[in-house]
Amino acid sequence: MKKILNYIDNKFGRFFFGNDNDFRINLLGSLKRLKLNSLFKTNNFFKYGYVSSGKSNKDYCDELKDHIQKFVNKNFREDLYNYTVPNDEKTIEISKKIFNSNQKLKTDLNSIFGDKFIISDICIYRNYHFNQQDQTNEQYSNFFHCDHYVKTMFKIFIILDDVDENNGPLFFFDKATTKKIIPKFYKNRNEYKPNIDKIFKVNKFTGSKGNTLVCSTTECLHKAGVPNKNKSRDMIVYNCFNLENSDPWFYENDLSNSLSKKLGKLN
Numbered sequence: 001m002k003k004i005l006n007y008i009d010n011k012f013g014r015f016f017f018g019n020d021n022d023f024r025i026n027l028l029g030s031l032k033r034l035k036l037n038s039l040f041k042t043n044n045f046f047k048y049g050y051v052s053s054g055k056s057n058k059d060y061c062d063e064l065k066d067h068i069q070k071f072v073n074k075n076f077r078e079d080l081y082n083y084t085v086p087n088d089e090k091t092i093e094i095s096k097k098i099f100n101s102n103q104k105l106k107t108d109l110n111s112i113f114g115d116k117f118i119i120s121d122i123c124i125y126r127n128y129h130f131n132q133q134d135q136t137n138e139q140y141s142n143f144f145h146c147d148h149y150v151k152t153m154f155k156i157f158i159i160l161d162d163v164d165e166n167n168g169p170l171f172f173f174d175k176a177t178t179k180k181i182i183p184k185f186y187k188n189r190n191e192y193k194p195n196i197d198k199i200f201k202v203n204k205f206t207g208s209k210g211n212t213l214v215c216s217t218t219e220c221l222h223k224a225g226v227p228n229k230n231k232s233r234d235m236i237v238y239n240c241f242n243l244e245n246s247d248p249w250f251y252e253n254d255l256s257n258s259l260s261k262k263l264g265k266l267n
């Protein structure tokens, strides 16, 4: 019985909302978003699912890159292609400086959410090249997917390197394109038309160090690009939730994946 309900939940979610999330979590997210944001307020984030949002201070980005480098030196393994630096007091302090140094980001978040949002987790990554022989070789979210959270969750991506096509930029489709892809070309992250990014217009988050993107990753199919040989890409990602709270750093002492799950999963 549970299997049948899950099947219906999944099919209805795809049909009615046009993303890779189930019906119940989509509905809950839509209601929460409706409650928090004025119906009459329009902005590009809600319309397209993303906005490019200014630039953070490059020196702070370099400061964080130093931490990534030290972490990689300490934990280097030939067969490891993704390094995630654990949050500690120092990395959180730099992450705050990076966040706070982007005035355009602050203005955009205010106009989108009226400052009703919090940061639930910070992820600091380095991705390296690996050999993509087949479609079963997913090393670090490099297959297209939507994040499985309520849609009040969104992510702020800040690149810590100058990123071009060679560095494996983040690939993402806008909301409307995701809706076109889901019914015919996408079953799940392990099963979709291999060249969808050639058939449909895909966005690539390239640019210079400090560039910032705000993306509704629950509604927009996205994946990490794989850097070319001898290339890498460093990035910081702030997991955020649109909710009734005007201090982004309210959960500063509790930043974690489990907090994101608590705020953004059904069970």
Ligand SMILES: [Fe+2]
Pocket (backbone or CB within 6 Å): 141, 145, 146, 147, 217, 222
């Ligand atoms: Fe994701």
